[in-house]
Amino acid sequence: MPNVAVVDMAGLKVSDITLSDAVFGIEPNKAVMHMAVVNYLANQRQGTQSALTRAEVSGGGKKPWRQKGTGHARQGSTRAPQWTHGGIVFAPKPRDYRLSLNKKVRQLAIKSALSDKVLNSALIVLDAMNITEYKTKTIAEMLKAVGAGKKALIILEDNNTVAVKSAANIPGVKTAQTNTINAYDIINADTLVIVKGAVAKLEEVYA
Numbered sequence: 001m002p003n004v005a006v007v008d009m010a011g012l013k014v015s016d017i018t019l020s021d022a023v024f025g026i027e028p029n030k031a032v033m034h035m036a037v038v039n040y041l042a043n044q045r046q047g048t049q050s051a052l053t054r055a056e057v058s059g060g061g062k063k064p065w066r067q068k069g070t071g072h073a074r075q076g077s078t079r080a081p082q083w084t085h086g087g088i089v090f091a092p093k094p095r096d097y098r099l100s101l102n103k104k105v106r107q108l109a110i111k112s113a114l115s116d117k118v119l120n121s122a123l124i125v126l127d128a129m130n131i132t133e134y135k136t137k138t139i140a141e142m143l144k145a146v147g148a149g150k151k152a153l154i155i156l157e158d159n160n161t162v163a164v165k166s167a168a169n170i171p172g173v174k175t176a177q178t179n180t181i182n183a184y185d186i187i188n189a190d191t192l193v194i195v196k197g198a199v200a201k202l203e204e205v206y207a
Contacts, residue, residue, distance in 0.1 A: 001025060002118050006125045006196055009138075011145030014127045017199065019118065022207040028112040028119070035101065036109035036183035045097040054079050054087030106183070111206055113186035123192045124148065125199060129156060129163050139167045149190025155181060157197035178202050 060079025151172040178201040
């Protein structure tokens, strides 16, 4: 079972914690992690892009010149794709890009991402998120003290609105709760900062 140091907001070691092998100690499944990332990014697409085909562009009903004898190439409409203001060939239309993953696959991807962070020493367990006022500086100083990278994901135990809003203005820093995490955010972060109480909840759900 992997052992990780528990630190306070000043970066000082408070204790050690033994993480569950079933959640933080599995062999990362890279194929499943890739599937989770593709699924997440696809589901972020709005799919609202749209352009007009030659059938939908207004005008062009009249043949611009007679078929033969002008020296020009034959043309049937001024709204054909090769004309300025003509329609678009294979014009993109609104579509749904959403993909779905089985629940067990999503869970395996999250456990693989968490285990990968432990293997790469990129997981920091925070004793508690003691913040009582909306202050970006407090979160920034905490991240610097614990040695978090530029891109950090902070997993909170509960809906700590003060911490969430205080971290919102820091570039590259995201916050999440144990019930809102996804494999993409974990993989995308340089460092994973988890509040100690959130570790117990993750182990309860995913073990």
